[in-house]
Amino acid sequence: MGDLEIRPAVAEDIPAIVAMLADDPLGAQRESPDDLSPYGPAFERLAQDPNQHLTVAVREGRVIGTLQLTVIPGLSRKGATRSIIEAVRVHADERGSGLGTQLIEWAVAESRRLGCHLVQLTSDASRTDAHRFYERLGFTASHVGFKRQL
Amino acid sequence: MGDLEIRPAVAEDIPAIVAMLADDPLGAQRESPDDLSPYGPAFERLAQDPNQHLTVAVREGRVIGTLQLTVIPGLSRKGATRSIIEAVRVHADERGSGLGTQLIEWAVAESRRLGCHLVQLTSDASRTDAHRFYERLGFTASHVGFKRQL
Numbered sequence: 526m527g528d529l530e531i532r533p534a535v536a537e538d539i540p541a542i543v544a545m546l547a548d549d550p551l552g553a554q555r556e557s558p559d560d561l562s563p564y565g566p567a568f569e570r571l572a573q574d575p576n577q578h579l580t581v582a583v584r585e586g587r588v589i590g591t592l593q594l595t596v597i598p599g600l601s602r603k604g605a606t607r608s609i610i611e612a613v614r615v616h617a618d619e620r621g622s623g624l625g626t627q628l629i630e631w632a633v634a635e636s637r638r639l640g641c642h643l644v645q646l647t648s649d650a651s652r653t654d655a656h657r658f659y660e661r662l663g664f665t666a667s668h669v670g671f672k673r674q675l
Numbered sequence: 676m677g678d679l680e681i682r683p684a685v686a687e688d689i690p691a692i693v694a695m696l697a698d699d700p701l702g703a704q705r706e707s708p709d710d711l712s713p714y715g716p717a718f719e720r721l722a723q724d725p726n727q728h729l730t731v732a733v734r735e736g737r738v739i740g741t742l743q744l745t746v747i748p749g750l751s752r753k754g755a756t757r758s759i760i761e762a763v764r765v766h767a768d769e770r771g772s773g774l775g776t777q778l779i780e781w782a783v784a785e786s787r788r789l790g791c792h793l794v795q796l797t798s799d800a801s802r803t804d805a806h807r808f809y810e811r812l813g814f815t816a817s818h819v820g821f822k823r824q825l
Contacts (some may be wrong), residue, residue, distance in 0.1 A: 532780030539750070555752045556792045571784060574726060574748065595747050598724065600689070601696055601762045602705045604717025609759070612751045635825050644825060649817035656724055665810050668820025669796035673808045675794060 529624070532632045534579040534591065536572075539564050540590035542581065545614035551649060552614075578633040578635065582628055589616040590624050594632050596639050607643040608636040629662050677735040682783045684729040684741065686722075689714050691738035692731065695764035701799060702764075713814070714788050724768050728785065732765075732778055739766040740774050744782050757793040758786040 534542060535552045557563065566575035571577045576597070581617055582590035592613040598606045610632050614626050634643045647670035656666060684692060686729045693714055697706035707713065720736045726747070732740030742763040760782050765775050786794045795819035798805045806816060 531789035532735055542750055552751075557753055561683070564750050565754075565755040567748055567750050567756070570748035570756070571750070576724060576726070577748065592730040592753075593749055595745075597745050597759075597761070598717055598727065599761060600692055600714050600721070600729070601719050601743075603707055606720070609747070611747070611749060620765070633823065633825070636730070636788065642825050643822055643824045645797070645820065647795070647817055647820045650816075652762075656821075662823070664821035664823045666821055668799055668802075668817050668822065669798045669806055669816050670795065670818025670820040671806075671814035671816055672793060672795045672814070672818065673686055673814045675783070675792050 529627065530583045531580060531628065532614065534568075534581045536565070536568055536599055538581050538588050538591075539568055542579075542591045542614075545591055545616055546590075546612065549614065551651075580628075581633070582624060589619045590614065590628050592628050594635060596636075596641060600605055602642065605642040606640050607645060608632070608639070608641040610644065610646040613646075626662065630658075633662075643655075658663060679777065680733045681730060681778065684718075684721075684734065685732045686715070686718055688731050688738050688741075689718055692729075692741045692764075693739075695741055695766055696762065696765055699764065701801075712771075730778075730781070732774060738780050739769045740764065742778050742782055744785060746786075746791060754794065755792040756790050757795060758782070758789070758791040760794065762797040763796075775808060775814065779809075783812075 539561060543556060545559050546552045549557040569580045578594040580592050581588045593611045595609045633644055688819050689724045693708050696702045729746040730759040731738045743761045747810060756781045781792055
């Protein structure tokens with residue numbers, strides 16, 4: 526098994542990232558892997574925002590994982606900067622390999638490097654395996670996550 | 676009762692915002708309203724980030740509410756931009772006046788204006804009154820919110 530590289534996503538990674546977003550019980554309802562046109566402009570907005578870190582994990586030239594790390598300054602907690610992890614996906618072929626742990630530990634280390642004092646994320650209430658995963662990685666399920674569609 | 680104004684926060688609002696952050700069972704443990712030195716640099720980071728909207732509600736020249744709205748582009752959900760609401764506070768004298776509702780409805784309208792397709796927030800599991808408040812405002816408690824201190 527080749528070396529794992531975790532690096533910033535580039536535009537050429539969009540098809541592989543979208544395929545992973547769609548290959549998921551929730552994502553299958555929400556993504557359009559056969560029509561990538563909405564994703565290009567969104568990638569550009571991410572690329573132009575210095576507080577956005579869309580990231581991929583690559584092995585032997587193949588994109589096998591992704592997450593989005595957002596750095597959020599704020600006044601709360603004595604002016605603490607925090608980070609938010611969104612859109613974590615591991616390719617179906619790689620599940621159970623420890624790649625998810627490597628991705629999250631990378632995001633935690635990168636958050637620390639960027640001066641964050643807190644890392645947070647939300648996980649759909651139906652993803653109970655993911656909840657155990659995050660608790661094993663030192664996260665506390667202290668909050669309720671609310672969403673409203675516009 | 677004078678007119679309510681909801682506007683971007685300026686540096687002069689920092690003491691009033693921090694006083695509200697601290698006047699709260701959780702915030703009292705985390706803030707330093709008698710030492711504002713950590714908050715100035717954090718305010719500058721917020722002010723320089725076009726995706727950050729630190730906001731205050733003002734009546735008769737007095738800051739009586741605050742929230743932080745963050746706009747987050749992303750690939751998920753066909754490239755949907757989302758917003759996150761953090762650090763919502765209403766001055767103790769104004770609770771029960773409907774100001775919280777006005778602030779959140781402002782944040783929802785502003786998110787829509789900024790092209791967001793989703794608004795999300797997390798609320799500490801202990802804040803059960805807040806949970807009912809957000810559900811009345813059309814939010815769904817669909818997620819579990821995880822945090823890890825660094």
